[in-house]
């Protein structure tokens with residue numbers, strides 16, 4: 001199949017005017033000007049006055065909470081929010097969560113996301129989920145401040161998590177939740193399993209001022225809350241959240257770290273001391289960041305250090321939409337120095353690199369998976385990235401794994 005569009009944004013070179021992409025099975029086999037690609041023969045499907053671009057990759061999401069839009073008003077503190085969401089979670093059952101996951105997938109797809117990193121809190125849901133409608137990395141959330149294996153359903157779900165699913169769209173990963181809920185030894189177990197099964201690893205780090213105060217200063221509302229849950233607090237009052245995890249070997253350069261809002265000069269010095277490509281990837285969630293009123297995210301400083309930066313939505317419990325276009329516009333407001341192309345890199349090639357899928361996802365290049373979307377365009381080629389970022393309507397045409405979604 002050959003697809004023709006007014007423009008093609010490959011994320012692997014300059015945009016191509018009057019371009020075409022040839023697809024065979026679930027892979028892209030050629031991309032270039034229409035005359036060149038069509039010379040090989042075969043029917044051409046003209047997509048019209050649109051730009052064809054890679055499907056977007058959401059590097060941080062919790063589909064479990066997709067029914068919680070506006071459910072928790074802006075919290076007094078991060079700890080108060082954690083307590084409120086925990087109470088809300090206890091009022092819901094498996095059917096509620098399964099409906100939430102379905103809703104979340106539909107909303108992601110509506111806004112042109114074809115791949116998602118989803119943190120899954122409830123392994124017991126896995127046997128009840130069919131094949132995923134989008135390319136999904138199911139990150140098994142790991143916590144050890146309390147015993148998680150509470151029933152046969154949870155055991156069955158945990159096993160189902162790692163069983164090969166008969167669907168090329170589903171993948172597994174591991175996610176120790178955060179340094180305040182997961183011990184260093186649990187992180188080290190995740191590293192061992194990640195290496196053994198080539199699974200990606202992600203975690204929340206340095207998200208809030210309260211997490212920072214707990215580790216660096218040994219005090220604050222999160223410290224008190226965790227101490228009351230009988231978490232061993234001997235690791236507090238010593239180091240920053242990022243410094244603690246890094247220096248104890250809990251995380252390394254192949255991790256994808258969510259948030260990283262609270263970083264000190266020592267943390268930046270540590271990142272600067274790493275060899276090129278040796279720093280972990282970081283995912284920033286602009287809408288959730290604004291909701292919690294976190295310390296400003298140092299996008300430019302991290303970018304200048306060569307850190308691989310991605311954009312995610314987090315969950316609908318702390319952001320208003322699962323649209324990555326909306327998140328990119330938010331990021332463009334806080335960091336107006338970023339070009340539209342740089343913004344788009346954070347939801348295409350950068351998360352592909354974080355998932356070790358460079359050349360496979362997030363770009364239109366021979367050999368890549370055929371995950372594509374279209375956005376209407378009317379302007380010049382020079383402004384096509386800007387037109388994409390400013391797009392505010394649902395995506396009308398999506399191809400996933402070589403199949404046009406109906």
Ligand SMILES: [Zn+2]
Pocket residue numbers: 060061062119204258314315
């Ligand atoms: Zn999260």
